[in-house]
Amino acid sequence: xxxxxxxxxxxxxxxxxxxxxxxxxxxxxxxxxxxxxxxxxxxxxxxxxxxxxxxxxxxxxxxxxxxxxxxxxxxxxxxxxxxxxxxxxxxxxxxxxxxxxxxxxxxxxxxxx
Amino acid sequence: xxxxxxxxxxxxxxxxxxxxxxxxxxxxxxxxxxxxxxxxxxxxxxxxxxxxxxxxxxxxxxxxxxxxxxxxxxxxxxxxxxxxxxxxxxxxxxxxxxxxxxxxxxxxxxxxx
Numbered sequence: 001x002x003x004x005x006x007x008x009x010x011x012x013x014x015x016x017x018x019x020x021x022x023x024x025x026x027x028x029x030x031x032x033x034x035x036x037x038x039x040x041x042x043x044x045x046x047x048x049x050x051x052x053x054x055x056x057x058x059x060x061x062x063x064x065x066x067x068x069x070x071x072x073x074x075x076x077x078x079x080x081x082x083x084x085x086x087x088x089x090x091x092x093x094x095x096x097x098x099x100x101x102x103x104x105x106x107x108x109x110x111x112x113x
Numbered sequence: 114x115x116x117x118x119x120x121x122x123x124x125x126x127x128x129x130x131x132x133x134x135x136x137x138x139x140x141x142x143x144x145x146x147x148x149x150x151x152x153x154x155x156x157x158x159x160x161x162x163x164x165x166x167x168x169x170x171x172x173x174x175x176x177x178x179x180x181x182x183x184x185x186x187x188x189x190x191x192x193x194x195x196x197x198x199x200x201x202x203x204x205x206x207x208x209x210x211x212x213x214x215x216x217x218x219x220x221x222x223x224x225x226x
Contacts (some may be wrong), residue, residue: 039202042202043202043206046202046203046206046209047170047206049170050164050167051163051167054163054164054168054171055167055168055170056171057160057168057171058162058167058168058169058170058174059171059174059175059178060175061160061171061172061175062171062172062173062174062177062178062179063175063176063178063179064175064179065172065175065176066175066176066177066179066180066183067179067183070179070180070183086155089152089155089156089159090159093156093159093160096159096160
């Protein structure tokens with residue numbers, strides 16, 4: 001008897017959800033300089049980080065991670081599986097250059113190094 | 114005639130919401146080493162950051178920022194005002210040392226510098 005091995009089934013993200021995230025990533029990454037402008041003075045004073053670039057990239061990534069996992073839970077009324085969570089993280093990290101360029105553009109515009 | 118000036122009215126966060134955030138911040142900051150352990154190898158490969166400490170602190174902070182703004186929206190069925198958003202950010206940044214200690218503990222446990 002041949003059994004399907006459950007662990008081999010790949011449960012990927014629904015296409016409509018992938019599309020939604022891609023659209024949001026386009027919007028977020030192109031808005032990074034505006035998003036940061038409204039908070040930067042406050043963030044700088046409060047966090048006093050040694051490396052603004054890494055902190056701000058990490059912060060924007062963290063906002064997206066939670067946002068998309070939360071969105072999945074709301075739309076499908078369940079949390080994403082481990083594989084789906086990794087796929088969400090992958091979609092965000094494929095935009096690494098866009099996140100980094102957005103933060104760099106903000107820092108350059110404001111003469112922050 | 115004496116008028117109340119709207120801009121002077123301080124609309125702060127509801128006490129029950131503040132309590133909820135404080136409880137969550139206790140939980141999150143004490144779980145940082147565990148949270149990062151499950152993602153670190155992946156994050157490191159994908160992001161290839163130059164400063165792990167700042168990136169990871171920023172990422173955890175970003176997760177909390179979005180999480181609490183989203184929670185406010187769900188509970189009260191409206192987005193927090195600008196002042197309330199700043200208050201949420203303040204509550205997170207008052208835990209600066211806890212975030213930093215959590216990330217440092219993780220990096221030390223795993224011999225990452």
